[in-house]
Amino acid sequence: MATVMVVDDVAANREIVRMLLGFRGHDVIEAHDGADALRLAHAHHPDVVVSDVLMPGIDGLELVHRLRADPDREAAQAPVIFYTANYLEPETRPIAEACGVSQVVLRSQDPDALLDAIDTALAAGPVDISVTADEDFAQTHLQTVNAKLIEKVRALHDTERLFEAMAVASPVGIGIIDRHGSADYVNPRLAEILQVPLTRIVGSGWLTCLGLADRDADAVLGLLHGAGGDSELRFTHRITWPDATVRFLRVHLRQTHDEDEGLTGGVLMVDDVTDVAHAEERLREESRRRQDEARHRDAERLDSLRRMAGGTAHDFNNILGAILGYTNLAIETITDGREDDSIPAETAASLLGDLAQVVKGGERAKALTQHMLAFGRREVNQPAAVKINTLIEGQRESLAAAAGPACEVRLVLRADLPEIKADPVQLARALDNLVRNSVEAMPAGGTVTITTAAVGGNVTVEVRDTGIGMTPDVLERACEPFFSTKSTAGTVGLGLSTVHGIVSQAGGQLTLRSEPGEGTSVTIALPAVAGTTPVPPPPPRDNPRERGGGETLLLVDDEEAVLQVTARMLGGAGYRVLTAPGAAEALRLLERHGGEIAALVTDVVMPGMDGRQLARIAAGRRPGLCVVFVSGYAESLFDENGNNLEPGSTILAKPFDREKLVGTVRTALSLTQRS
Numbered sequence: 001m002a003t004v005m006v007v008d009d010v011a012a013n014r015e016i017v018r019m020l021l022g023f024r025g026h027d028v029i030e031a032h033d034g035a036d037a038l039r040l041a042h043a044h045h046p047d048v049v050v051s052d053v054l055m056p057g058i059d060g061l062e063l064v065h066r067l068r069a070d071p072d073r074e075a076a077q078a079p080v081i082f083y084t085a086n087y088l089e090p091e092t093r094p095i096a097e098a099c100g101v102s103q104v105v106l107r108s109q110d111p112d113a114l115l116d117a118i119d120t121a122l123a124a125g126p127v128d129i130s131v132t133a134d135e136d137f138a139q140t141h142l143q144t145v146n147a148k149l150i151e152k153v154r155a156l157h158d159t160e161r162l163f164e165a166m167a168v169a170s171p172v173g174i175g176i177i178d179r180h181g182s183a184d185y186v187n188p189r190l191a192e193i194l195q196v197p198l199t200r201i202v203g204s205g206w207l208t209c210l211g212l213a214d215r216d217a218d219a220v221l222g223l224l225h226g227a228g229g230d231s232e233l234r235f236t237h238r239i240t241w242p243d244a245t246v247r248f249l250r251v252h253l254r255q256t257h258d259e260d261e262g263l264t265g266g267v268l269m270v271d272d273v274t275d276v277a278h279a280e281e282r283l284r285e286e287s288r289r290r291q292d293e294a295r296h297r298d299a300e301r302l303d304s305l306r307r308m309a310g311g312t313a314h315d316f317n318n319i320l321g322a323i324l325g326y327t328n329l330a331i332e333t334i335t336d337g338r339e340d341d342s343i344p345a346e347t348a349a350s351l352l353g354d355l356a357q358v359v360k361g362g363e364r365a366k367a368l369t370q371h372m373l374a375f376g377r378r379e380v381n382q383p384a385a386v387k388i389n390t391l392i393e394g395q396r397e398s399l400a401a402a403a404g405p406a407c408e409v410r411l412v413l414r415a416d417l418p419e420i421k422a423d424p425v426q427l428a429r430a431l432d433n434l435v436r437n438s439v440e441a442m443p444a445g446g447t448v449t450i451t452t453a454a455v456g457g458n459v460t461v462e463v464r465d466t467g468i469g470m471t472p473d474v475l476e477r478a479c480e481p482f483f484s485t486k487s488t489a490g491t492v493g494l495g496l497s498t499v500h501g502i503v504s505q506a507g508g509q510l511t512l513r514s515e516p517g518e519g520t521s522v523t524i525a526l527p528a529v530a531g532t533t534p535v536p537p538p539p540p541r542d543n544p545r546e547r548g549g550g551e552t553l554l555l556v557d558d559e560e561a562v563l564q565v566t567a568r569m570l571g572g573a574g575y576r577v578l579t580a581p582g583a584a585e586a587l588r589l590l591e592r593h594g595g596e597i598a599a600l601v602t603d604v605v606m607p608g609m610d611g612r613q614l615a616r617i618a619a620g621r622r623p624g625l626c627v628v629f630v631s632g633y634a635e636s637l638f639d640e641n642g643n644n645l646e647p648g649s650t651i652l653a654k655p656f657d658r659e660k661l662v663g664t665v666r667t668a669l670s671l672t673q674r675s
Helices: 011-022 034-044 060-068 089-099 111-124 137-169 188-194 205-210 214-224 274-339 345-375 388-394 396-403 424-440 472-477 495-505 560-572 583-593 611-621 658-674
Strands: 003-007 027-031 048-051 080-084 103-106 173-178 183-186 232-240 246-257 263-272 384-386 407-413 419-422 446-455 458-465 509-514 520-529 552-556 576-580 597-603 626-631 650-653
Touching (some): 011 111, 034 048, 048 060, 048 111, 060 080, 103 111, 137 188, 173 188, 183 205, 188 263, 246 274, 274 345, 274 658, 388 446, 495 520, 552 583, 560 597, 576 583, 611 626, 626 658
Parallel strands (some): 048 080, 626 650
Antiparallel strands (some): 384 419, 446 458, 458 520
16 A cells, blocks of 8 residues: 555546545545645655646646755655646656656556556655756756647647637527626627627627526526526527517527536527427417317217207107107007906007007107207207206205215315306206216226316316226217217217207307326316396196196197197197198188187297297287297207297197196196286
């Protein structure tokens, strides 16, 4: 083990040598310049001195010369090894020989070369200073140092010319900034980018020319002062040229340090990325355009499906109404025949059992048409003021039943929500469908959370589950009718499409968010309203067997089968019924029997003059005439805001049974008679 003194003005160089010698077990003394080395040599008498050559103040050559002339013989006889990156061995040989330097090792050599040189010096022992001549030291020293300085100056000049050439040719604006925020150098490109003379940029003018906000300027100066832990700063900045042209700049400021890691300032790089910014904006606009087109195509596709579903369901309603009507009439006839023994009991039971299956199938078909009409936004509804929290609270038990024992329904209802305008029955059905869909997505159980809130003039209802979620392709088609990932029978694939139609018909929006394994969130947003019509009380239930008061009714429908079965139902209830297949015949009957007719019961959608036009003419001829509209097509009865086009009128949705028909007509007549 030996004591080695390392002399170098660069701390990093000393650290490298110290670590290298530490692996050999040597004790290392560090000196930061020649003067410090002389002091430490007297104090510690190192076995070997490893010194740089080119140092400020007392350089390596002068250090060796003084050591050899030192009266402290133990310090003077220490072997010296030059470890340098600035001098080549032939350059230092004359002075090294004159001063008694043991060896010269270049930093570019393998580290083992330094270790081997130290081992050789230790083996040789102290230097014989009696044979060291110094008569020519001053001249040799001066020649050596001058030659190296000339070489360094030339190298520095070449570096400056190279930097200048690079900076002038650079497409990026460059500035060299000191730690006080003053620009010592800026290249011509920076002046070109900022459209100001170079003289305005140097010094502290570059901050003003960049037009940085106070916060950005503080961040820049803070970086130069070493505030915070960041060593660089990047941001995009917008400036306006004197000719009002707007440019976008990408600014990059990086700290610079000296060899001892001291902060000296920073390098500023400014790039004009206006073309890139415009290209990115065009890309964003193109992306938005494509998204808008995709949404438009989806809306058109859904609208086409709605028209098809609504039109099909409307026509099917008329057919279904006739089927169910005649079936119910047949059931009543058979029941009466069994009671008066005109039909054997066994035969009646068999016939009633068969007809019951027809009714059962008809009811399923009726539910299907309601789903399709809801999706097509053609279901007859009764919009009214609804307090959504009250509706959900009243539905709590039915929602829990729909969730089943394996799933929990949590309600998170925000208080003091404004009212919305919607059909409460349809809205309740939509919530029930959403909960059932959520349960199907959680076969192992889970939680359905229903949350209400007020967002931007809307009242929102979010139904969120912890289920399996949907893939993007399934999510895209989730609201299509009859689209489903399930293989079960029934009205599968109509849950979300029905909800979508109900929400759209109420003037709201439906938003779906889902990811595989992350569950699904369905948000209904409905416009908040004030001063809407309160929910009307339900009409009194009538006994279908209770007979009417013999009033004369004018029944109008362009579907012959529906017209006849409806007439038989009303006639069986004790009313006198006049039938007309269209508006023209209805007006002739009204003219002929005007004083006798108590109520007009008319289909709405008819060729030529529709039911609403007929009702206006009839009311003009017979003021106070009771009118009952029959329709399976909501668009003919309500405007785009969901308002009834015939305020105060009675509406009966198709298909209907005898009880519903008779009860609606009787209620309408009672209201007319009381008014």
